Amino acid sequence: MKTVYLLGAGASIGNTHGKFPGIDTIFRTAKDLNILSETTKKVLPQFDDLSKYVKTIMKKNVLMKSEKINIETLMTYIDLELEASNDNSYYYDLKAKLNKIIRDVIIKSSEAYLSDNEYCEYKMLSDTLSKEDTIVTYNWDTMLDDILGRKYLINDIFNHDSYGKEKFRDNQYYNFLYDISAIALMTRGHISIDLPYRDYVNKKGYFLKQHGSIDWYYCSNKDCRAYGAIFPMDEHTTEGYFCSECHTKLEVLIVPPILNKRIRTFPTLNRIWNLSAQEISNCQRLVIWGYSFPPTDFYSKWLISKNSNSIKDLIIINPNLIRNTKKNIFRNSIFFNNIKSVLPIVNINTSYYEYFEDFINHNDINHKYGQVIF
Numbered sequence: 363m364k365t366v367y368l369l370g371a372g373a374s375i376g377n378t379h380g381k382f383p384g385i386d387t388i389f390r391t392a393k394d395l396n397i398l399s400e401t402t403k404k405v406l407p408q409f410d411d412l413s414k415y416v417k418t419i420m421k422k423n424v425l426m427k428s429e430k431i432n433i434e435t436l437m438t439y440i441d442l443e444l445e446a447s448n449d450n451s452y453y454y455d456l457k458a459k460l461n462k463i464i465r466d467v468i469i470k471s472s473e474a475y476l477s478d479n480e481y482c483e484y485k486m487l488s489d490t491l492s493k494e495d496t497i498v499t500y501n502w503d504t505m506l507d508d509i510l511g512r513k514y515l516i517n518d519i520f521n522h523d524s525y526g527k528e529k530f531r532d533n534q535y536y537n538f539l540y541d542i543s544a545i546a547l548m549t550r551g552h553i554s555i556d557l558p559y560r561d562y563v564n565k566k567g568y569f570l571k572q573h574g575s576i577d578w579y580y581c582s583n584k585d586c587r588a589y590g591a592i593f594p595m596d597e598h599t600t601e602g603y604f605c606s607e608c609h610t611k612l613e614v615l616i617v618p619p620i621l622n623k624r625i626r627t628f629p630t631l632n633r634i635w636n637l638s639a640q641e642i643s644n645c646q647r648l649v650i651w652g653y654s655f656p657p658t659d660f661y662s663k664w665l666i667s668k669n670s671n672s673i674k675d676l677i678i679i680n681p682n683l684i685r686n687t688k689k690n691i692f693r694n695s696i697f698f699n700n701i702k703s704v705l706p707i708v709n710i711n712t713s714y715y716e717y718f719e720d721f722i723n724h725n726d727i728n729h730k731y732g733q734v735i736f
């Protein structure tokens with residue numbers, strides 16, 4: 363039985379007990395970690411332009427603690443500028459700086475968390491995975507990748523060391539690395555899917571990051587042989603990485619959900635989306651953890667809605683499922699209606715959990731609170 367785990371931002375936040383930054387607290391966290399400024403009043407000179415741009419386009423101050431600056435909206439604005447302007451080197455530079463802030467915040471936040479926490483929800487997920495299960499995630503961080511052996515497996519490729527390769531062989535990250543990333547181009551095993559295609563059943567499980575990852579680098583030179591391929595890197599250098607084919611500086615591949623249509627322009631992301639659709643439509647059980655069905659996320663909702671009709675079991679894990687007042691616990695009807703508009707919950711066996719740990723312990727919301735909420 364194949365299970366697909368679909369993870370939204372809430373999964374990484376849950377994994378760190380709420381410490382990981384959300385989509386509108388990246389700047390606040392950057393300030394707290396001294397990434398953005400050294401004093402409370404002034405941003406570092408290299409982020410001056412970006413700070414001014416945020417002020418102009420979003421009417422917000424990047425150093426103000428109370429300001430919620432939605433990073434996806436900002437990324438979308440910069441992308442629109444790039445589309446609209448003839449001389450786009452200025453906005454290219456803004457984009458690179460914003461990406462750097464996002465990466466540094468995510469790297470520092472996950473390091474701070476991992477150093478004092480051995481056991482976490484992502485470890486629980488990794489322990490419960492079967493070989494054929496697939497993970498589809500919208501998150502850019504590498505906390506789950508690391509639990510699935512990211513560093514060991516990448517290191518093995520460069521150092522021909524076989525420790526990680528044996529320990530993590532055929533797990534979801536391994537299959538991503540050897541079948542989907544640029545590593546796959548070096549093998550002869552990917553010439554064609556066995557025919558006939560209509561009978562194609564995927565017995566492998568994959569790790570599919572739909573919006574890219576802070577450790578994925580790609581060559582943006584369309585004339586280069588390596589164009590569009592993804593190179594996962596285990597370390598983050600300040601100098602960056604350069605394409606071994608054409609020597610262009612490699613870029614980090616992270617895409618905000620609002621720009622999902624851009625995914626078609628990145629061949630590997632396109633492939634990841636097609637494979638995700640295939641995996642969701644062929645699984646018996648779909649677990650949706652920490653995904654909030656945001657109104658602007660049309661592509662993801664379309665992907666789920668279109669492919670989830672043959673699922674037998676559906677599991678939703680999200681603390682936003684309920685509202686907990688001191689007197690009462692009740693269903694969060696706005697969130698529930700969002701789910702209902704995307705998934706055929708009346709026709710399938712659906713269960714609801716507040717946290718991932720509850721799911722592992724078979725403690726659904728009705729059971730947990732001793733009343734029928736769903």
Ligand SMILES: [Zn+2]
Pocket residue numbers: 581582583586587588589605606607608609610
């Ligand atoms: Zn290149």
